[in-house]
Amino acid sequence: MGMDDAWLLPAVPAAAFAALLLFGKYLPRKGDWLAIGAIAASFALFIPVLADLLDEVGREGFAGVVSGTDWVEFDTFNLRLGFMVDQLAIVMLAVVTFVSTLIEIYSVGYMKGDPRYGWFFTAMTLFVTAMITLVLADNLLLLYVAWEGVGFCSYLLIGFWHERRSAAEAAKKAFITTRIGDVGLLIGIILLWREAGTFSIREIIEFAQDGGYSAEYLTTAVLFVFAGAVGKSAQFPLHVWLPDAMEGPTPVSALIHAATMVVAGVYLVARMMPLFVVADPVALDVVTAIGLTTVMLSATMAIVATDIKRVVAYSTMNSLGLMMVALGAHSVTAALFYLFVHGFFKALLFMGAGSVIHGTERQEVWELGGLARKMPLTALAFAVGTLAMIGIFPFSGFWAKDEIVNVAADELAWIVVAFLVFSIFLTAVYMTRLYLLVFTGRPRDDHAHEHAHEAPPVMSLPVLVLAALAVIAGFWAFDQVGRALGFPGGIGEFVFLDEAQEFAFPVVAAISSSLAAVGGMAFAYALWFGEAEQARQLGERFRPLYKLWKNRYYFDDAYQWAINNLVLVGGNVIAWFDRNVVNDTGVDGSAGLAVFSGFQMKFSQTGRLPNYALAIVMGVIILAIVFLAVRV
Amino acid sequence: MDWAVFATIAVPAGTAGLLMAIPSRHRDVVRYVALMSGSSLFILSLIIFGKYQFDDGGYAFELQLDWLGNVAFLGEKGITYHLAVDGIAAPLVLLTGIVIFAGVFMSWNIEYRNKDFFILLFLMVGGVYGVFESVDLFFLFFFYELAVLPMYLLIAVWGSSTDFGTFVRTKEYGAMKLVLYLVAGSVLIFIAIFATFVEAGQGSFDLPVLGSVTYGENFQKTFFPFFMLGFGVLAGLWPFHTWSPDGHVAAPTAVSMLHAGVLMKLGAFGILRVGMSLFPEGAAFWAPVLMTLGVTGALYGAISAMAQRDLKYMVGYSSVSHMGYVLMGLATMNEIGINGAVLQMFAHGVMTALMFAMVGAIYDQAHARDMTIFGGLSRNMPRHASYWAVAGLSSLGLPGLAGFVAEFHIFVGTFQADYIWAGALGILAAAITATYILRMLAFAFFGPFNERWASLKEMRIGEQFGGAVLIFFIAFMGMWPMPFVDRIAATVSRLPGIT
């Protein structure tokens, strides 16, 4: 069992999915044990793969191990079902397999009693299959296949409670919005193939590094690829689906819309980073700009959001934007490090929110409050998640976020760094606000508060495991920790673009970001602790700003307007054109012309015998003349 | 196994004859005879597909009987009853078997003159097989007409007229337009066949014989458009596509299935088998036009489908859109693209047949097809909803289902042939497809349950089975396309003028 057998990782959940789909109904407990077992097995299989990689990784020129088989091939055209294990994939796999195992266990408690309990686990298993495939894909085609697969699972699971109109609409919105990005991704993939003649990621990168693509061509292609990442990772301007995706069950939000699927965009850009580096610098500038815009949009919208899950969703967008900024500074290390710890603390936040929803059946923060006493474990875990998200020393978020600020300071304009630090302030504000409103103060809805109860052990145990990881995962930054675990060193020496780098504590970045974070917390405490009167007054004073944020910068409205007034009207115009112009005028018109001309010409039929006889004779004479003329 | 190909034509013809002998009051006997015949066609098609040896991509199961020779302008092998299957025809033969098999199940409930219905249906199927399997242009044309003409009666007698508020579409109108359009296309084909015959001067209508002749460049350029437009009409070539949505809306379920699933493929098959293989230079000359029309059709069909509320219109326009992809694939003139086109013929055939079957299943119960008046139907009809979802997801190109494999090949081929703009627009059309499919699912099957439809029940068991067969092939091709690709690629690589 080594890296060559990596195909087993997706194969096991795939087999479980097939079994659940066909026989799930007849299995005891609807087969949830099978789903959890398969995903846990995936995690178990991950460990020998990791051990094998750690043996190999020190070798000179190690660049991952490729295995797999052909899927479609004829002549020179070849689509592979190929898998590649390298450091990048390992980091993602760790997050995907481990977090999904925990979330599946959590779901046993959360989804208990749901009429489609079995279907939930079936779909989750399919998701894990697709996600692992996405991570392991050695070629862009398989990556695209898995990419669409996770998107489809996301559609299924957002619309899990599809009897609710809002859930059905949110699922549709998520699928179509990401699909718009995928149009770009597919175009980009085929553009890359067109010159290189292969889908293999590694070969494409080599081809690019050898100067096979012209600069403009490559820039265009990678920007198309980036469009896919924008859709999947909910970056501006295709970010609108993610907050709505919270219509799905909370474990889905935790797994798909926080820890794994949405970071696929980040992963894709990280994978293709050598191409971005070779391409025109404009490509990376675009990545930075989009990431930074997303950060600022989401951080501000989160301050006024009132749905507990939506706030966490905005924080996810915020984190994704940060990772994009890190990639914009072509630091794969910083992005992947953040991705790694983010998987833990964001899943933790969502599962904490899920426990709150499960315990109180409320999602509006203004209906919650004072839950710390009723749900101490959840409150503790949520506090850990909040601190990690804000980035307080020594929680994991601190290390990862400082790494990003640090590389941004090295590589990007000062204005970007300023915005980043400001966004850390905003993050601290809205995360603290969320915690204060939900867990402290006076209960705002007595009925909900009375019934509130701590989550059952099957839910709280995974939460606590994640909480522990949210505290300690960040220490992987240190070489000593990495070596103790068997890695060649800290994450900087494990995942990197060109050369390994040792961890250096960024003092300036750490101090400035910590100041911003603590300032944000204090600001939020002053505004929202207790009755939140000040916050209300502030909202009144800056009414336009409040409305702008509350209405999500009117993006949703603008898109809806565009869909109603441009897309649907355009569709109706074409349909009208087809019916009235092409069909009724063109087709029926020509038929009408035939009828009309027939009607007119029938009058040449006099019905008189002599006329016909004369015509025959004249015809014969003319033919005879023509015949003679031609003969001569 | 040479008899297998002959049998695919003899069985439907024999069935039609046998049914004529059965008194029409024995409705169940008629049904079971049809079922037997449908199943045997399905099995025969599987045998032909499975047994086709794809090493060199040549003709297999060849059968050549003299019919007319040494008369007047005809040479020794003037017109022969020449049947054979190659790697392009094999998947399409299989497709026909699948669709007629499923179609019999979907027609089980027809009460009005069901004997006559099945007679005509099987005549049409015989014609379809004949076109795919004939290697003689005379018989190819004969079967082509045979496949088209029963459609008139099938739609005009068993179809349905619909009042859409702002306009009315009667079944007679749909039938008339469809047949006139296709016959107009035949006229062009007929002219081009005779022109080819005369130009070749071999005194034979046999395709291999005609294919061995090199035609002058101007001749090719002049007569390729005849084949392109003539067959293109049946393939839903924009702007000659309007017979298709209106015809589908009027047609009964099984006829829609066969029509969109198989008959439209005859057109694309004809362009490939006759036009492109005889006139490679002409095809190369006209390829940009075909590409433009194909991509226009793909986009135009998708956008039109987005504006439809009637389920059948939506599926009808989606057929126009998907056949646009097929034409794009043909126009690439390279192996990947043409492979994709043939794959798409199969994929679209199965999934559109499934969609029409599902429209029929719901129309039988609800007598309505307007998607906006339904709501939450998945509560009472979970299987029905999931069948719809599979068909829809395949058509929007979800990996793992048939549509993706085909569309991906076509897009890659289009890019390779330097039609980057067309490829990009084609991919965009696939995204629009997602829009209208998901919109339909959200309207009809998701959301709160509409109590008005509380009486609707799950599909009949026969419909479920027929649909399951189609789904099996959608998934099979999506997961394991090699059996198809092997056969198609072997033959496509032998075509003249293909890069």
Place this chain on the structure above:
Amino acid sequence: MIPIQHFLVLSSILFSLGIYGVLARRSAVLILMSVELMLQAVSINFIAFAVYLAPEEFTGLIFAIFVITVAAAEVGLALAIVLRIYRNKATANVDEVDIMKW
């Protein structure tokens, strides 16, 4: 021997007279008679060619007999039609019979 031109001239005169009759006459019966003239002109041609060009074969003569037979049948049919028209319309003037149209 009389040269063949004499027969050909005769038959073309007969034929032209027939055409003139068909075109110029109003009475259906006279038109029929003119048609007979044309047919016989053709017969003369057949026989003349048969005798002059291929004296051993009887093809032309057989054709002439065919023509006579067909002409007889045709006259029988046509007179019946004319008779019916006369019964219905009380006229045999072809200018007044224009029912052969839409």
